[in-house]
Amino acid sequence: xxxxxxxxxxxxxxGGLAAVNDxxxxxxxxxxxxxxxxxxxxxxxxxxxxDGFYPPSRGEVLFKGQLISNRKPHQICKLGIARTxxxxxPLQRMSVLDNVIASAFLRSKxxxxxxxxxxxxxxxxxxxxxxxxxxKSLPLGKRKRLEIARALATRPEMLLLDESxxxxxxxxxxxxxxxxxxxKEKGITIMIIEHHMKVIMAISDRIVVLSYGEKLAEGTPxxxxxxxxxxxxxxxxxxxx
Amino acid sequence: MxxxxxxxxxxxxxxxxxxxxxxxxxMLHVLIIVIMWSVIGMAWNLLGGYCxxxxxxxxxxxxxxxxxxGLLYEKLGMSAWWGLPISVxxxxxxxxxxGFIFLRLRGPFFALGTxxxxxxxxxxxxxxxxxxxxxxxxxxxxRTWVDKTWYFxxxxxLAAVTYYVIKKVVESKLGYYFVAIREDQDAAESLGIxxxxxxxxxxxxxxxxxxxxxxxxxxxxxxxxxxxxxALHDISVVTIMVVMVGGVATFSxxxxxxxxxxxxxxxxxxxxxxxMAHHTFFGILLIVIIIFLPNxxxxxxxxxxxxxxxxxxx
Numbered sequence: 001x002x003x004x005x006x007x008x009x010x011x012x013x014x015g016g017l018a019a020v021n022d023x024x025x026x027x028x029x030x031x032x033x034x035x036x037x038x039x040x041x042x043x044x045x046x047x048x049x050x051d052g053f054y055p056p057s058r059g060e061v062l063f064k065g066q067l068i069s070n071r072k073p074h075q076i077c078k079l080g081i082a083r084t085x086x087x088x089x090p091l092q093r094m095s096v097l098d099n100v101i102a103s104a105f106l107r108s109k110x111x112x113x114x115x116x117x118x119x120x121x122x123x124x125x126x127x128x129x130x131x132x133x134x135x136k137s138l139p140l141g142k143r144k145r146l147e148i149a150r151a152l153a154t155r156p157e158m159l160l161l162d163e164s165x166x167x168x169x170x171x172x173x174x175x176x177x178x179x180x181x182x183x184k185e186k187g188i189t190i191m192i193i194e195h196h197m198k199v200i201m202a203i204s205d206r207i208v209v210l211s212y213g214e215k216l217a218e219g220t221p222x223x224x225x226x227x228x229x230x231x232x233x234x235x236x237x238x239x240x241x
Numbered sequence: 242m243x244x245x246x247x248x249x250x251x252x253x254x255x256x257x258x259x260x261x262x263x264x265x266x267x268m269l270h271v272l273i274i275v276i277m278w279s280v281i282g283m284a285w286n287l288l289g290g291y292c293x294x295x296x297x298x299x300x301x302x303x304x305x306x307x308x309x310x311g312l313l314y315e316k317l318g319m320s321a322w323w324g325l326p327i328s329v330x331x332x333x334x335x336x337x338x339x340g341f342i343f344l345r346l347r348g349p350f351f352a353l354g355t356x357x358x359x360x361x362x363x364x365x366x367x368x369x370x371x372x373x374x375x376x377x378x379x380x381x382x383x384r385t386w387v388d389k390t391w392y393f394x395x396x397x398x399l400a401a402v403t404y405y406v407i408k409k410v411v412e413s414k415l416g417y418y419f420v421a422i423r424e425d426q427d428a429a430e431s432l433g434i435x436x437x438x439x440x441x442x443x444x445x446x447x448x449x450x451x452x453x454x455x456x457x458x459x460x461x462x463x464x465x466x467x468x469x470x471x472a473l474h475d476i477s478v479v480t481i482m483v484v485m486v487g488g489v490a491t492f493s494x495x496x497x498x499x500x501x502x503x504x505x506x507x508x509x510x511x512x513x514x515x516x517m518a519h520h521t522f523f524g525i526l527l528i529v530i531i532i533f534l535p536n537x538x539x540x541x542x543x544x545x546x547x548x549x550x551x552x553x554x555x
Binding site: 051053072073074075077078082083085089090091092093094098101102103105106110111114150151154 | 412413414417418420421424425427428429430431432433434435436
C-alpha cells in the first residue's frame with residue numbers, strides 16, 4: 001500500500017507550549033486511521049497543520065508525495081483533502097442545499113453541475129429530506145452530518161473528520177457509522193479524531209495515540225487495546241471516569 | 242404571468258416613459274438622485290451584504306470616480322464623460338491596493354480600515370491643491386445638457402446594468418462563495434474557496450460601480466469638492482443607511498432604501514428650522530430600523546405585511 005499522507009516530524013508551538021511535538025506517522029491509501037488521545041493531546045492542532053490552517057513550526061506534511069505544509073487551506077482542499085470541524089461551522093443563513101452547493105462548486109463548471117453533486121451527496125449522507133432547512137435550525141446530529149456532506153461535495157481523496165460523532169444519540173451514531181463505512185467503500189482515505197471508543201474500535205484500520213502533543217503508540221485496534229502505555233495514559237483514565 | 246419575475250422590467254419600462262409625461266424638472270432631479278443612490282447602494286450591498294465585508298469608506302470610491310471625471314476635464318481638457326470608462330481602471334487599481342492592505346483584516350477591523358481610507362482621501366484631495374484644486378473644487382463650465390432628461394436616461398441605464406450584473410453575479414458561483422465567506426470565513430477556506438481572491442473580486446466590483454456613480458455625479462452636478470464627494474456622513478454613512486433601510490443582501494433593498502432616504506431628506510430639508518437637523522432624523526430612523534426591522538424593508542417584508550394586516554382587522 002502507498003502512503004496517502006505522510007506527517008514527518010511535525011511540531012507546532014504556541015508561544016512556549018508545544019501543542020504537537022515531533023509527531024511522525026503516515027496514512028495508507030484507502031484506510032481509516034483514527035487519531036485518539038486525552039483532551040489537549042494536540043489532535044485538532046495536528047488536523048489544523050495537515051489542513052493548512054497553521055503552518056508547522058517544524059517538520060513537514062506530504063500528500064501523495066507532494067509537500068503541502070506550505071500551502072493554504074483552500075489550496076490543500078483543491079488538491080483533495082477535505083475536513084470537518086469539531087465545533088461545527090455551517091453557513092448559518094444558507095439552506096442545507098446551498099451549503100452543499102457552495103462546496104460542490106469546487107469541482108464543477110456551472111451551477112447545475114454543482115447542484116447535481118450536492119443532491120447526490122445529500123442523498124448519500126441522508127440529508128436530502130432537510131435540503132430546504134436553514135442550516136442554523138438543524139439539530140446537532142444533522143449539523144455534524146452536514147459538515148461531512150459539505151466536505152464530501154468537494155470530491156476529496158482524503159477526508160479529515162474532527163469528532164463527527166461527539167454529542168450524537170444512539171440512532172444518529174449508527175447512521176453516521178454507516179456513512180463512514182460507505183465513504184470508505186468509495187475508496188476515500190479517512191483520518192478521524194474520535195473519543196467514542198466503541199466507534200473507533202469498530203471502524204478504524206489503524207490507530208495513532210497522542211498524549212501531551214507526542215505520539216504514544218501506533219497500531220491496529222487490537223494492538224492499541226493491549227498496549228500498557230495507552231491503557232495508562234488514556235483508556236485507564238476513561239475507565240475511571 | 243409571474244409578476245415578480247417581470248417586476249424589474251415593468252418598473253424599468255415605466256421609468257423610461259416618465260420624462261415623456263411632462264414631469265417637473267425638480268421631480269426629475271429627485272428621481273435622478275434616487276437612482277444614483279440605488280446604484281451606490283447595490284454596489285455596497287454586493288460587498289457588505291453578500292460578502293459580509295462592511296465598508297465605512299465607500300465615499301473613497303465615489304470621490305475617486307468623481308475626481309477622475311473632473312480631472313480629465315480640468316487637466317486634459319477632455320469631456321468629463323470620459324470619466325465613466327476611465328474611472329473603471331483607476332478605481333480597480335485603487336481597490337486592489339486597498340484590498341491588499343485591508344482585506345487581511347476581519348470584521349470591525351476591516352470596517353475601521355475603510356473608514357480611515359475615506360478620510361485619508363478627503364484630506365489628500367483637500368491638500369493637493371496643485372492637482373485637485375483643493376477646497377475650491379472642480380467646476381464644469383459648459384454643461385452637456387441644460388435639460389435633465391438625458392442625465393436621467395444615462396443613470397437609468399447604469400442602474401439597470403448594475404442590477405443585472407449584480408443579480409447574475411449573486412446567482413452564480415461567485416455569489417455562493419461571497420455568502421459562504423460572509424457566513425464563516427474559515428469554513429469557506431476549508432471548502433476550497435480562496436477567500437482573499439473572492440473578497441478582492443467583491444471589493445473591486447463594488448468599488449468600480451460606486452466609482453461610475455461618482456463619475457456620473459461630476460457630470461450631472463457640474464461641481465465637486467473634497468468635502469462633498471469624499472464625505473463621511475453624506476456619502477459613506479448614507480450608503481450604509483440606504484442598504485440597511487431597504488434590506489441587506491436583497492436585490493430590491495438598495496432601491497427601496499434609496500427611494501426612502503432621498504425622499505425623506507428632501508422632505509425634512511424643506512421643513513423650516515428643523516431642516517438643518519436631517520442627520521438627527523436619519524439617526525433616529527436607523528435606530529428604529531435596527532430594532533424593529535433588522536433585515537430592512539425588503540428583508541422583513543412578510544413581517545411588515547402582517548403588521549398592516551393586523552391593523553385592518555383590529
